[in-house]
Amino acid sequence: QVQLVESGGGVVQPGRSLRLSCAASGFTFSNYAMHWVRQTPGKGLEWVALTSYDGSNRDYVDSVKGRFTISRDNSNNTLHLQMNGLRTEDTAIYYCVRVRSLIGESPGDYWGQGTLVTVSS
Amino acid sequence: DIQMTQSPSSLSASVGDRVTITCRASQGFSNYLAWYQQKPGKIPKLLIYDVSTLQSGVPSRFSGSGSGTDFTLTISSLQPEDVATYYCQKYNSAPLTFGGGTKVEIK
Numbered sequence: 001q002v003q004l005v006e007s008g009g010g011v012v013q014p015g016r017s018l019r020l021s022c023a024a025s026g027f028t029f030s031n032y033a034m035h036w037v038r039q040t041p042g043k044g045l046e047w048v049a050l051t052s053y054d055g056s057n058r059d060y061v062d063s064v065k066g067r068f069t070i071s072r073d074n075s076n077n078t079l080h081l082q083m084n085g086l087r088t089e090d091t092a093i094y095y096c097v098r099v100r101s102l103i104g105e106s107p108g109d110y111w112g113q114g115t116l117v118t119v120s121s
Numbered sequence: 122d123i124q125m126t127q128s129p130s131s132l133s134a135s136v137g138d139r140v141t142i143t144c145r146a147s148q149g150f151s152n153y154l155a156w157y158q159q160k161p162g163k164i165p166k167l168l169i170y171d172v173s174t175l176q177s178g179v180p181s182r183f184s185g186s187g188s189g190t191d192f193t194l195t196i197s198s199l200q201p202e203d204v205a206t207y208y209c210q211k212y213n214s215a216p217l218t219f220g221g222g223t224k225v226e227i228k
Binding site: 060095104108111112114 | 122217
């Protein structure tokens with residue numbers, strides 16, 4: 001069965017960095033695009049970033065452009081989100097999401113349980 | 122960027138009622154619209170994609186329709202297990218914006 005397990009969340013001071021990882025199993029990782037989606041506790045969903053199946057196409061929500069980088073390691077079935085210059089408004093649960101196709105512009109059909117990132121001084 | 126506005130933000134209905142949730146886009150786009158269900162304390166679940174295609178395993182009481190700027194999620198007969206927050210998402214191009222959510226409760 002499809003499994004997505006996020007890790008790397010925690011408490012970090014504003015301006016610092018954090019790297020999230022998502023270990024994928026139960027499917028051919030290299031055949032699917034992936035997303036990161038975040039949710040402030042008790043609030044709505046916000047799409048953050050996408051990568052195509054091979055990493056050749058990547059895109060971001062404006063609020064994280066230049067600060068966050070999505071990447072993937074298809075040999076190790078792992079998705080990453082490097083987050084630099086963190087701000088208090090980046091505090092959220094970050095979900096790793098498998099997308100229904102090779103390209104990123106597609107809905108997410110499997111979601112991980114999420115990892116909480118708290119940015120606070 | 123296209124903004125997605127859901128209405129209502131919350132609703133309360135009786136078991137067996139027909140429930141309709143609307144998602145309006147600030148600009149029209151092709152049929153790349155999905156609906157998700159998030160039950161309290163759970164992760165989101167894909168219900169519908171491409172406006173009206175039911176994801177595998179989703180009960181047939183859920184349906185989607187619409188085009189251009191106006192899209193609708195309908196629950197034909199509300200069940201207690203449908204208590205959740207529902208989100209639309211457009212995915213024609215980045216940013217893949219979600220609507221603000223509609224919380225559905227049982228009266």
